[in-house]
Amino acid sequence: MDRLENLFFEQGYGKIPSNLPEFNFYCHREVQGINVLHVIDYRQGLCISDDQYTHLKERIGMFFRDRGEQEIHVMTLVLCDDTEKARKLCENDRFCWIIDTREYRLLIHETQTADFYGWKEILEEYLFALIRESVEAAEPAGKSEKADYPRNVSWVNAALVAVNVIIFLICTFTGDLLYNKGAFNVAALWQGEWYRLFTSMFLHWNVEHLFSNIVVLYYVGAIVARKLGPVPYTALYLLSGLTGNIFSIGYELLTNAYVNSVGASGAVFGVEGALLFLAMSHHGKLESMTAGRVAFAVAFSLYCGFTSAGVNNAAHVGGVLMGFVSAAVIAACKKN
Numbered sequence: 001m002d003r004l005e006n007l008f009f010e011q012g013y014g015k016i017p018s019n020l021p022e023f024n025f026y027c028h029r030e031v032q033g034i035n036v037l038h039v040i041d042y043r044q045g046l047c048i049s050d051d052q053y054t055h056l057k058e059r060i061g062m063f064f065r066d067r068g069e070q071e072i073h074v075m076t077l078v079l080c081d082d083t084e085k086a087r088k089l090c091e092n093d094r095f096c097w098i099i100d101t102r103e104y105r106l107l108i109h110e111t112q113t114a115d116f117y118g119w120k121e122i123l124e125e126y127l128f129a130l131i132r133e134s135v136e137a138a139e140p141a142g143k144s145e146k147a148d149y150p151r152n153v154s155w156v157n158a159a160l161v162a163v164n165v166i167i168f169l170i171c172t173f174t175g176d177l178l179y180n181k182g183a184f185n186v187a188a189l190w191q192g193e194w195y196r197l198f199t200s201m202f203l204h205w206n207v208e209h210l211f212s213n214i215v216v217l218y219y220v221g222a223i224v225a226r227k228l229g230p231v232p233y234t235a236l237y238l239l240s241g242l243t244g245n246i247f248s249i250g251y252e253l254l255t256n257a258y259v260n261s262v263g264a265s266g267a268v269f270g271v272e273g274a275l276l277f278l279a280m281s282h283h284g285k286l287e288s289m290t291a292g293r294v295a296f297a298v299a300f301s302l303y304c305g306f307t308s309a310g311v312n313n314a315a316h317v318g319g320v321l322m323g324f325v326s327a328a329v330i331a332a333c334k335k336n
Contacts, residue, residue, distance in 0.1 A: 004079075007126055008037060016063075025060065033071020034064055035117055042080040042089070043101060053089055075116040077123075083107060099123070104130045154225035156234055161218050164264055167202045168210050178203060183260045184245055186252050201241035203262035213264045217271060223289075224274045228330055236326040240270020240319040247318030259312075266315035270323030272298050277327040 005015070005024070013026040013035075024039040038060055040048075048056075057074060064072045075095050080086040081102040090096030091109070095116065098107040104127040108114065115121075171178050182199030189196060204210040225233040244266020252258050276298055279291040298320060305311040 003130075004039070004126070007122070011122065013037060023056065027064075030117070033073060034069050036060060036064070036072065036074040037119075038074055038076045040076060040078045040089075042078050042082070042086050048089070050089075050092070053093070057093070073116075075119065097123075099127070104128075104134075154222045154230075154233075156230040157217070157221040157225040160221065160234075160237060161214055164202055164204070164210065164214060164217075168204050168207075171203065179205075179260070179262065183262045184248060185260050186249055186258050189249070197242055197245045198238075200245060200262045201238075201264050201267055204264070205262060209263060213268050217264065217268050220268075220275055221271045224271050224278065224327070227278050228274070228327065232330045236270060236274055236323060236330065237267045239326055240273070240322045241267030243322035244269065244312075244315030244317075244319035247314040248312055251314035261312045261315070263312065263315075265312065266319035269298075269301070269316045269319035270326070272301070273320035273323030273325075274327035276320075277324045277331070281328075281331060 005026075008015070008026045011028070013028040016025040016027060018024060024041075026037040026039070028035050038057065057076065060074050061072050073095075075097070076090060076093060078086045078090055078096065078098050079101050080098060081100070083098055083100055086098045087107075087109070090098070091111070094112050096112060097116075099105075100107060106120070106123050106127060108120070167178070178199075182196060182203055184196055184200035185193075204213065221233075221237075224236075228236065241264065247266075248261065272294070275289075276291065276294045279289055279294045302313070302316055302320070305313045305316050
């Protein structure tokens, strides 16, 4: 509790004296009014009813109104090691978050506000620092730098980027050999060359084509890979690319417009679709991105494809849909 209190002080919040050690109040004046952090330490064997909880919040409002305040914004933070008990306490309060002190997690449910004047990011960084310290304390001397590795670097995403680049370099020395053997081609598929559904995902026509896919994959893929894990992320990447090619088969059969196509864009769009799901499922914000911005980026990318010539838009649509669905399935499996 002392460290959390110091965090409040660092953010300019002052403590309001209280006779009850389990209930602490911190306030800070903003342009729009007074912001109050109401901390309940639910680890002390404390048990209060819904009516008592509601009465507490009303008393906070009365305290400040009696002092002439008009705009009062109160956020309750429940410190607990029993999340079910805490959830029942604040399930009907939109402005109530749970801090799981056992696993260092900030729990914000769908019915609760997604942020409170920037405190979501502040608390998540604070809790991550506690996780890192606990990991470093548990490791032998000289090993602590590994604690940051999964957060900062995604080796599986780096490997996918490297594979695409290496294959392109090979293509520059072998001419049309790999394109003739591995490009997506419906006629070749009907002749039994189904492997093209996979190989075409790692081929690119030129440097510009490669660069446009790899830049997105490098930055977006790193975030998605960290959130999903190496194996689920790789499966999502490959499934999205394959689904994009399957959508291409359907489109070409419907339109009788048969072309050779290559590129990782179906898989890359799948990664973008996964990022959209993750942002939506994290209460509209993931790291520095909001769900609205991610949705706009995906929509804009699709729009650019539909308004450009020589672009396999069916693969883009199939990829983004599969990426979104795959991320949802992976998230559901992790919860169970």
